[in-house]
Amino acid sequence: MKAVLLAFVFTLLWIALQAVLFNLFEARHRSKWMLYSFVPTLPLLAWVYRVSPKQLGCLPAAWSQTANPVGIFTATVLYIVLALTWYQVYFYIDRPITFRMFIEIFKAPGQRLTRSQLDQVYSLEFMVQKRFDDMIRNGLVQCTDGLCQLTPKGQSLASVFNFSKVLFGVKS
Amino acid sequence: MSGLLAGTGSFGLFGLACLASLRLYCGQNYYKIFAWVYVAFIPVLLALQFYLWKTGSAFWPAVWQEPARMADLLIAFMLYTLLVHGFWNFAHGAALTGFSAGILVAMRKRHPQPLSVAEALDWYGVQQGENRAVLKRLEQLTRKGYLINTPEGFGLTPLSRHLTQSVYFLKKIFKMGVGG
Numbered sequence: 001m002k003a004v005l006l007a008f009v010f011t012l013l014w015i016a017l018q019a020v021l022f023n024l025f026e027a028r029h030r031s032k033w034m035l036y037s038f039v040p041t042l043p044l045l046a047w048v049y050r051v052s053p054k055q056l057g058c059l060p061a062a063w064s065q066t067a068n069p070v071g072i073f074t075a076t077v078l079y080i081v082l083a084l085t086w087y088q089v090y091f092y093i094d095r096p097i098t099f100r101m102f103i104e105i106f107k108a109p110g111q112r113l114t115r116s117q118l119d120q121v122y123s124l125e126f127m128v129q130k131r132f133d134d135m136i137r138n139g140l141v142q143c144t145d146g147l148c149q150l151t152p153k154g155q156s157l158a159s160v161f162n163f164s165k166v167l168f169g170v171k172s
Numbered sequence: 173m174s175g176l177l178a179g180t181g182s183f184g185l186f187g188l189a190c191l192a193s194l195r196l197y198c199g200q201n202y203y204k205i206f207a208w209v210y211v212a213f214i215p216v217l218l219a220l221q222f223y224l225w226k227t228g229s230a231f232w233p234a235v236w237q238e239p240a241r242m243a244d245l246l247i248a249f250m251l252y253t254l255l256v257h258g259f260w261n262f263a264h265g266a267a268l269t270g271f272s273a274g275i276l277v278a279m280r281k282r283h284p285q286p287l288s289v290a291e292a293l294d295w296y297g298v299q300q301g302e303n304r305a306v307l308k309r310l311e312q313l314t315r316k317g318y319l320i321n322t323p324e325g326f327g328l329t330p331l332s333r334h335l336t337q338s339v340y341f342l343k344k345i346f347k348m349g350v351g352g
Contacts, residue, residue, distance in 0.1 A: 001238070001240065001243040001246070003247070004243070004246060005248065009250065018346065019345050019346055022347045023347050033340070034320075037253050042223055048265060055316065060240075062239050062240050063238075063239070063240045063242075063243050066235070066237070066238055066239070067233070067235035070173055070235070070236045073176075074173075074176060074247060076177075077176060077251070078250065078251065078254075081254040081255065081258070082254065084258055085254050085257055085258065088257070088258065088261045093339055093342050093343060093346075093348065094343070094346075094348045094349070094351050095351055096307055096351065097271075097305055097306070097309060099336070099339050099351055100350065101309060101310075101313075102318075102328060102335065102336040102339070103336060103339070103340060103350070103351075105319075105325075105326060105328055105336075106247070106328060106333070106336045106337075106340070107325065108325075110324065111324065111327055111328060111333075112324040112325035112326065112327045113326055114324075114325035115306075115307075115310065115325075115326070117325060118306060118310075118326070119303055119306070122306065123303070123325070124293060124303035124305065124306070125293060127271075127303070128268045128289060128292050128293050129240075129289060130291070131271060131272045131275060132275075132289055133247055133270070135272060135276070136273070140276065141276075141279070143289075146180070146288050146289060146290070147287070147288050148279070148286055148287050148288065148289070149279070149283070149284070149286050149287075150276065150279050150280060150283060151331035154276060155283070156205060157215045157276060157282060158276040158277050158279065158280035159280065161270070161273040161276055161277050162265070162277050162280060164262070165277065166340070167191060167197040168181060168191065168194050168263060168268060169191075169194050170194075170268055
C-alpha cells in the first residue's frame with residue numbers, strides 16, 4: 001500500500017513540476033520535457049521508498065509489510081503507468097478539436113457562433129497545416145515547395161500506425 | 173506481487189478480447205466495445221487476484237506478497253484500469269480515429285510520391301466548401317447535448333460550459349497553446 005501512496009504522491013509532484021517548468025521556459029517539445037523531468041525521479045522514488053517509514057505515518061501495520069525490493073518494483077510500475085496516464089490526459093486537454101471548438105464558442109460575443117463563423121476562427125486549412133507543422137517540427141515529415149515526404153522516423157511511426165490499423169481491423 | 177500479476181494478466185486478456193471483438197463489430201462506437209470488455213473482465217480480475225493471493229506463496233517468497241488482500245486488490249484494479257486506459261488511448265490515436273496518424277499512413281502508402289497540403293485538405297472536404305471534421309463534431313455534440321443550435325448560432329450547454337472552463341483553466345496552468 002505504501003507503494004500506491006508513494007506512486008500517487010510522486011505523480012502529483014511530477015505534474016506540479018511540469019506546470020512550473022512550462023511557465024518558466026519556452027518548452028516547445030513538451031514530450032521531451034516531460035520525459036527528461038520524469039527519468040531522474042525514478043531513482044528518487046526508490047530511494048524515498050527505502051528510507052521512509054514502513055507505514056508512512058498513516059497506514060495500518062498490516063498494510064505495510066511488503067519486502068523492500070517488491071515494494072519498490074510495485075511503486076515504480078504504478079508510477080510509470082500513472083505518469084503515462086497523465087501524459088495522455090495532458091494531450092486530451094491540449095489537442096482535441098472538440099475543446100478548440102468549445103473554447104472558440106466560449107470566447108465569442110454572446111457565446112454563440114454560426115457554422116461559417118466557426119469556419120473563420122478555426123478553419124480546415126489551419127487544422128491541417130497545424131498538423132503538418134507539428135509533424136515537420138517532430139522530424140516526421142519534410143516538405144519542399146509544398147510537397148511533403150516522410151522522413152525515416154516518419155516511415156517507422158507510419159508503419160507502427162499501419163500495423164495498429166491492421167491489428168484493430170480498421171480500413172486505412 | 174499477486175496484484176501486479178492479476179492486473180497485468182487481466183489486461184492481456186482484455187486486449188485480446190478487444191482485438192477479437194473489433195473484428196466482428198461493424199459500427200463506429202469503438203469506445204462501447206472497450207467499455208463493455210473492460211467491465212466483462214472485472215470478474216476475471218477478481219478471480220485471478222483471489223487465486224494468486226491464495227496460492228502465490230507457493231511460487232514466490234511470502235514477503236513478496238502484500239499482507240492485506242484489499243491493498244493487493246487495489247493494486248490489481250488500479251493497474252488493470254490504467255493499462256486499459258492506455259490501450260484505449262493508443263487505439264484511439266493510432267488506429268481508430270487519429271487525424272495525424274491517418275495522414276502519416278496515407279503518406280506511407282503513396283511513398284515515394286509526395287503529398288501536398290492541398291491534397292490533404294481535399295480529403296477533409298475543402299473543395300466542397302465544408303470542414304468535415306468540424307461538421308461531424310457539430311452534429312454529434314448537438315445530438316449528445318453538449319451544444320445547442322439556436323438561430324444566433326451554436327452555443328454551449330451548462331455541462332459543456334463547465335467542461336470548457338475547466339479545460340481553459342488547465343490550459344492556463346500548463347501554458348498550453350490554443351490546441352485543435
